[in-house]
Each structure stands twice: as structure tokens, then as C-alpha cells.
Amino acid sequence: MSADIEFIPVEDATKLATGILLGLGLSPGHAEAIARSVVTAQRDECYSHGLWRLLGFVPTTRKGKVSLNAVPEVDASAPGVVKVDARYGYSLLAFREGLPHLVEKANTLGITAMAINNCYHFSALWPEVEDIAAAGLVSLVMTPSHSWVAPAGGKKPVFGTNPLAFGWPRSGPNPFVFDFATSAAARGEIELHRRAGKTIPLGWGIDSEGNDTTDPTEALKGAMLTFGGHKGSALSAMIELMAGPLIADMTSAESMAFDDGAGVTPCHGELIIALDPKVFLGGAMAENMQRAEKMFDAITGQGARLPSQRRYEARARNKELGVPVQKSLLAELRETLAS
Ligand code: NDP
Ligand code: PYC
Known part of the structure; x- marks a missing residue:
């Protein structure tokens, strides 16, 4: 310790x-x-x-950009869709207000998407997929950020650090959850390295001239890199599209322009997709959840760990x-x- x-x-x-x-x-x-x-x-x-x-x-x-007392507005009138307008407040209260509607609709329809619009976003996504898994639902959550990340093969930032999280309920207290930035590391991780005076691994970022760097300050000024080359790059583009134009909200580049140099937390949308296995599986639920457990055992049984x-x-x-x-x-x- x-x-x-x-x-x-x-x-x-x-x-x-x-x-x-x-x-x-x-x-x-x-x-x-x-x-x-x-x-x-x-x-x-x-x-x-x-x-x-x-x-x-x-x-x-x-900076006066974020509404500190915004009351989120929930519209659950469409089948299979919940829309929450965060009204330029932080995202987490908007998520909390929309969650019961998301769960109720997914329980009935089998699948529901929740779009949170006009929210300032700074947080990890796993607390949200854990909340959704606690209601017995499978989920995918994604959001853009600010254009800090170069596409694979390029040197100029286009994408946000665009996290993607997935949750799968299990019988114990801990669901199967992964939650990662589609950049090689979260920007927050690079900032923590800078605060601690540490270098970053090669592959996390490039400097303003496009050269590889291990200096966190240079990577923050230049461009961050995607994880897994073209694969992370494509996933990041998908997140820009699904949590951007699909829900009539900003891409990371548009959010950066909206920020206009203020340097505040990114403002954009968030997309949450929830699926109810009970509706998909009916009486075959227990048997199929057991098959999922077998896969988890095959991972952990050889000494690998679950996310x-x-x-x-x-x-x-x-x-x-x-x-x-x-x-x-x-x-x-x-x-x-x-x-
Ligand atoms: P990490 O690379 O630290 O971890 C990503 C995921 O991989 C975690 O679920 C982690 O589980 C799992 N994992 C790590 N190592 C292993 C391993 N050896 N075997 C199996 N699983 C493994 O995360 P990132 O730096 O990419 O992201 C950190 C956080 O930043 C996320 O919570 C994300 O939501 C947040 N973020 C938020 C943004 C926003 O705009 N709001 C933008 C970007 C990131 P474990 O935790 O157990 O290690
Ligand atoms: O760590 O990349 C990040 C991040 C961006 C917005 C919130 N966190």
C-alpha cells in the first residue's frame, strides 16, 4: 500500500x-x-x-456555459425510444431521470434506445451500464467527446476519445461489464500522467508535427491515437454517428467548435441501448444465461481475467x-x- x-x-x-x-x-x-x-x-x-x-x-x-440547475426533460412518448433533453446541464442527472422509462420500455418491447441530448459529459460509463444490468438488462452505451484523436492513418484530430461500454447481467452482484475509450487511453489518463510528471507509452499520442511522443503535454497538444489502429478508428466513427447525427446532436469536432476555446467539459449527446433478455428468451432464459456463464468460465478457467x-x-x-x-x-x- x-x-x-x-x-x-x-x-x-x-x-x-x-x-x-x-x-x-x-x-x-x-x-x-x-x-x-x-x-x-x-x-x-x-x-x-x-x-x-x-x-x-x-x-x-x-465559464458560464454549463447550466448548473438544469432540470432534464424526459419525452417517452415514442415506442422504443426515450429522449432526455439535459438542457445544457451535466449528463448524470439526465441519465438518472431517464433510466426508469428506459427500463420500463425495454421490459415491454425487448429493446429500447435512450438518447440524452445537450449534455455536458465528463464521466465513466460503467456506473450506467451497472445500473442498467441491476434491472436485468443488457446494454450498450456510447458518447463522443472533443476532437482530440486522429483517425488511423491520419495525423489530425477528428474523433473524441469516444467511450463504449457494455453490460450483461449475471446472477451474482457483479455483471459482465467492459468500458473503454476508443483512443489508446482516456485523455484523463494522459492528464494524470502529466500531473504525476510521468511519460506515456508510445502509441498513445503524437506531437503537433505528427511525431510519436512519450511526453503527455506534447500528446495533449498534438493528437491522441486510436486503440487497435483501424479497428478502434472505425468504432470511434460509429460512436460519432450513433451518438451524434443519429440523435441530432454534435460530433466531437462540432462540440470542440461549440466550446470555442473555453476549454470546458465536452457538450454533446449520449446513446444508451437496452435489451431485455426475458423478452428475447422467454422460458429459455435460464438455459441461455447458463450458456453465457460457460463462456465466462472458459475465459477465467485458463487464468485470463474478465473486464x-x-x-x-x-x-x-x-x-x-x-x-x-x-x-x-x-x-x-x-x-x-x-x-
Ligand atoms: P482501460 O483501458 O483502463 O480499461 C478498459 C476496460 O478493459 C475496462 O473494463 C477494464 O477492466 C478492461 N481491462 C483492462 N485490462 C484488462 C485485461 N488485462 N483483461 C481484461 N480486461 C481488461 O480504460 P480506458 O482508459 O480506455 O477508459 C477509462 C475510462 O474512461 C472508462 O470508464 C471510460 O468510460 C472513461 N472515458 C470517458 C469518456 C467520456 O467522454 N465521458 C471518454 C473516454 C473515456 P478493469 O476496470 O477491471 O481494469
Ligand atoms: O478521459 O478522454 C477522457 C474524457 C473525455 C471526456 C471525459 N473524459
């Missing part, structure tokens, strides 16, 4: 996060939804979208220990709360 880490109870971390957000003028609904996301990420040791993100709220909220396993292990460990926070970050957060 690193001497640089302090463990604090979840309640204290939540109070700290909520206090900072309320102090910045966010409404209680937004503050609670955001605090839950960043505390959960920190507890699960997903630091790139954990408590550190709260520091970014200070400049973002002061999210590291995170679930961190969650179990930190249930006793508390939320691990780097001491320097904790000091910055307490200072932010006091200021």
Missing part, C-alpha cells in the same frame, strides 16, 4: 464531493448524481474519472478500507471546498 494514499469513508468522500459541487452552484440533484459517479470511480480505483475530476469543475462552472474484475476486486477491498485518495489530491480538494 502506497504511503501517498489516504483512505477515507465513502460518506466523507461523498460529503466532500457534494460540498464542492454545491459550493460551485450546482443544484442538489446534479451535485448528488455527480458525487456518486466520482466517488464510485475513486472507490473502484478508476482514477481517471474519480475525485480528481472535481478540480475541473471549478474552471468549467466559472471489470480488477475494478470489482478494488471495490471489495475498499469496502473495508474506504476510498483511496492520493494525499496531495485530498489536500487540493479540501482547499477547493474551503475556498
